Amino acid sequence: xxxxxxxxxxxxxxxxxxxxxxxxxxxTLREEVLSWPRRWRGRREPENEAWAxxxxxxxxxxGEVLGVVGRNGAGxxxxxxILSRIMEPTEGEAEMRGRVGALLEVGTGFHPELTGRExxxxxxxxxxxxRAEVRARLDEIVAFAGTxxxxxxxxxxxxxxxxxxxxxxxxAHLEPEILIIDEVLGVGDVRFQERCLRxxxxxxxxxxxxxLIVSHQMAIMQSLCSRGLLLRGGRVAAEGDLDACIRGYLxxxxxxxxxxxxxxxxSGQAAGFVGLEFRGEDGAPAGAFAFGEIIELRLRVxxxxxxxxxxxxxxxxxxxxxxxACSNHHDALPRGELGPGTHVFVAKVAGLFLAxxxxxxxxxxxxxDQLTSHHFLxxxxxxxxxxxxxxxxxxxxxxxxxxxxLRPPFAWRRTxxx
Amino acid sequence: MRSxxxxxxxxxxxxxxxxxxxxxxxxLRLGEIxxxxxxxxxxxxxxxxxxxxxxxxxxxxxxxxxxLAGLIFAVIFGHFAKLPSGERPYLLFVFAxxxxxxxxxxxxxxxxxxxxxxxxxxxKVYFPRVLIPCAAAASxxxxxCVSLVVMGVLIAWxxxxxxxxxxxxxxxxxxxxxxxxxxxxxxxxxxxxxRDFAYALPFLLQVWMYASPVVYGMExxxxxxxxxxxxxxxxxxxxxxxxxxxxxxxxxxxxxISSVALAVLVLFSGLFFFRRVERGFAEAL
Numbered sequence: 238x239x240x241x242x243x244x245x246x247x248x249x250x251x252x253x254x255x256x257x258x259x260x261x262x263x264x265t266l267r268e269e270v271l272s273w274p275r276r277w278r279g280r281r282e283p284e285n286e287a288w289a290x291x292x293x294x295x296x297x298x299x300g301e302v303l304g305v306v307g308r309n310g311a312g313x314x315x316x317x318x319i320l321s322r323i324m325e326p327t328e329g330e331a332e333m334r335g336r337v338g339a340l341l342e343v344g345t346g347f348h349p350e351l352t353g354r355e356x357x358x359x360x361x362x363x364x365x366x367x368r369a370e371v372r373a374r375l376d377e378i379v380a381f382a383g384t385x386x387x388x389x390x391x392x393x394x395x396x397x398x399x400x401x402x403x404x405x406x407x408x409a410h411l412e413p414e415i416l417i418i419d420e421v422l423g424v425g426d427v428r429f430q431e432r433c434l435r436x437x438x439x440x441x442x443x444x445x446x447x448x449l450i451v452s453h454q455m456a457i458m459q460s461l462c463s464r465g466l467l468l469r470g471g472r473v474a475a476e477g478d479l480d481a482c483i484r485g486y487l488x489x490x491x492x493x494x495x496x497x498x499x500x501x502x503x504s505g506q507a508a509g510f511v512g513l514e515f516r517g518e519d520g521a522p523a524g525a526f527a528f529g530e531i532i533e534l535r536l537r538v539x540x541x542x543x544x545x546x547x548x549x550x551x552x553x554x555x556x557x558x559x560x561x562a563c564s565n566h567h568d569a570l571p572r573g574e575l576g577p578g579t580h581v582f583v584a585k586v587a588g589l590f591l592a593x594x595x596x597x598x599x600x601x602x603x604x605x606d607q608l609t610s611h612h613f614l615x616x617x618x619x620x621x622x623x624x625x626x627x628x629x630x631x632x633x634x635x636x637x638x639x640x641x642x643l644r645p646p647f648a649w650r651r652t653x654x655x
Numbered sequence: 656m657r658s659x660x661x662x663x664x665x666x667x668x669x670x671x672x673x674x675x676x677x678x679x680x681x682x683l684r685l686g687e688i689x690x691x692x693x694x695x696x697x698x699x700x701x702x703x704x705x706x707x708x709x710x711x712x713x714x715x716x717x718x719x720x721x722x723l724a725g726l727i728f729a730v731i732f733g734h735f736a737k738l739p740s741g742e743r744p745y746l747l748f749v750f751a752x753x754x755x756x757x758x759x760x761x762x763x764x765x766x767x768x769x770x771x772x773x774x775x776x777x778x779k780v781y782f783p784r785v786l787i788p789c790a791a792a793a794s795x796x797x798x799x800c801v802s803l804v805v806m807g808v809l810i811a812w813x814x815x816x817x818x819x820x821x822x823x824x825x826x827x828x829x830x831x832x833x834x835x836x837x838x839x840x841x842x843x844x845x846x847x848x849x850r851d852f853a854y855a856l857p858f859l860l861q862v863w864m865y866a867s868p869v870v871y872g873m874e875x876x877x878x879x880x881x882x883x884x885x886x887x888x889x890x891x892x893x894x895x896x897x898x899x900x901x902x903x904x905x906x907x908x909x910x911x912i913s914s915v916a917l918a919v920l921v922l923f924s925g926l927f928f929f930r931r932v933e934r935g936f937a938e939a940l
Contacts, residue, residue, distance in 0.1 A: 265851040322781040325934045330675035342779040350705055359701055362693040363780050
């Protein structure tokens with residue numbers, strides 16, 4: 238018997254229209270009826286078809302942890318949805334040995350009116366656990382989440398962070414032979430995140446289970462994964478060596494350069510970024526800034542359904558994936574909900590002393606204390622810091638080729654000892 | 656360290672899951688549905704808890720709703736329009752009819768809207784999708800049990816005793832449930848594909864209700880039209896429900912046979928149709 242856990246061969250998925258939003262995957266009876274006469278005459282509308290995934294093949298052995306990386310739209314989520322049987326592939330096939338558990342969302346099936354206990358049983362059943370299994374592990378699950386006292390209250394009374402912890406705890410105690418995790422390791426506080434990472438490491442190394450992870454956090458990938466898979470435009474661009482995949486991912490510049498960017502929202506999205514703009518100190522849109530210049534960042538957010546306890550944040554990264562600085566609106570604006578409409582968030586970034594060079598911006602919007610991610614655009618925009626000083630400011634020696642990410646002013650002094 | 660087996664596999668065996676494109680009609684895979692029965696139970700239990708916890712009147716609402724509808728019909732059709740109801744009080748007559756109808760319509764409506772309501776689950780986790788409308792149907796069937804209790808009180812109050820036909824009740828409920836679930840499966844699947852179908856449904860159901868002997872008895876329908884009415888499976892269900900709960904007259908065998916045959920047909924066609932289109936749900940929602 239081989240120790241192969243997963244074999245994927247030539248997997249492909251084609252979406253009808255829904256991918257670029259030209260035509261939704263559902264329609265109305267009205268449209269259908271109105272299109273009949275045309276179809277009878279044999280004139281079918283050309284269908285907008287796009288391959289989200291094509292020709293994907295790879296194998297995984299038991300106990301291996303595969304990190305799937307790629308830009309937004311590279312096909313990562315489609316791959317995970319096919320492997321977790323939520324969607325059928327259009328071509329190719331996959332063979333998996335053992336029970337498959339998929340964690341594509343934290344707190345699958347949680348309902349705010351139900352108590353913590355009821356939600357654990359519901360979510361456990363949805364993820365494939367029998368009631369007896371959940372009952373046997375209830376204490377463990379609750380201890381892992383650290384929510385003992387909130388177990389018999391409707392979860393709407395507990396903080397969303399607590400809900401997220403409970404949701405992850407249920408999934409962490411599933412014991413499938415193959416575990417699929419999509420971008421959910423970032424919930425809760427830092428200590429809980431570490432507990433989650435340790436759990437995943439245990440699952441693979443101690444229990445010999447196979448894990449597939451999608452994450453945009455390369456640090457997580459590097460600490461957990463033994464193999465990598467880089468997707469680019471729905472195809473496998475690299476497979477095997479994790480570091481090579483991560484390097485490839487970081488090189489994939491899908492960052493748009495320019496002062497004013499626009500983003501598309503998908504039809505089902507409750508909220509998302511629709512625009513991003515950089516402005517310089519003079520208030521004019523700019524894609525390049527003088528050293529030391531105050532950078533004004535304007536984020537346009539469209540909200541369709543009210544977001545409770547929303548969180549909007551961004552990070553400034555180097556092209557190599559290092560986070561230079563990050564911030565979210567809690568730093569200066571009150572917590573609360575965000576109603577329907579288009580909102581503009583303005584953040585002025587001053588005093589960064591970024592060394593001249595290229596930087597990337599990642600923006601994220603979530604709600605329910607990060608329980609639900611609405612829009613995550615990793616490295617979606619690029620800006621440059623140039624070797625010039627804003628008019629009238631002395632920056633003297635900052636323009637030599639010294640290494641280092643920052644060029645803060647150093648106050649040197651020399652005194653003589655007497 | 657596994658102490659308890661998984662849903663799809665007995666302990667120690669290693670099932671092989673094959674994922675490949677499928678097309679056309681597919682087997683129902685009842686074994687898998689059975690393996691996931693806890694999902695059905697949990698979803699149905701959730702629906703019930705939410706209904707009774709969220710509405711301020713809770714159980715009272717479920718009792719009052721059919722009772723008030725029965726009273727209104729009794730006043731309008733019994734008192735004003737003076738529709739005949741045989742020897743039985745019109746209120747009981749119409750309440751028995753409403754019980755049969757509401758069992759059917761409640762299941763169709765709730766099962767029909769269930770997939771769109773659970774869009775989030777469908778796009779985030781795998782389990783046999785058919786469990787969603789089944790759970791919705793089960794929670795609608797609980798309403799029927801409540802109204803059965805109300806009916807018990809009503810017939811005791813009026814001193815009417817169900818006669819020899821009482822044995823018909825369980826099979827009639829089973830037939831109504833099966834037919835309603837089948838129709839609910841069709842509606843649920845069509846709802847995903849055509850979002851405006853949800854607007855047409857209440858109207859269709861209302862027309863259907865007046866085409867069924869809910870507020871009137873079959874004796875009002877002339878002989879000429881009876882065969883046409885027998886094509887409506889709800890005729891047999893409602894007449895049999897009345898005979899079972901309020902005693903005679905015996906339901907017509909033709910309409911009973913048609914009810915059973917159509918219920919079985921709708922249920923199985925619904926199951927197979929659902930199975931055929933369910934692969935596209937995650938994309939369409």
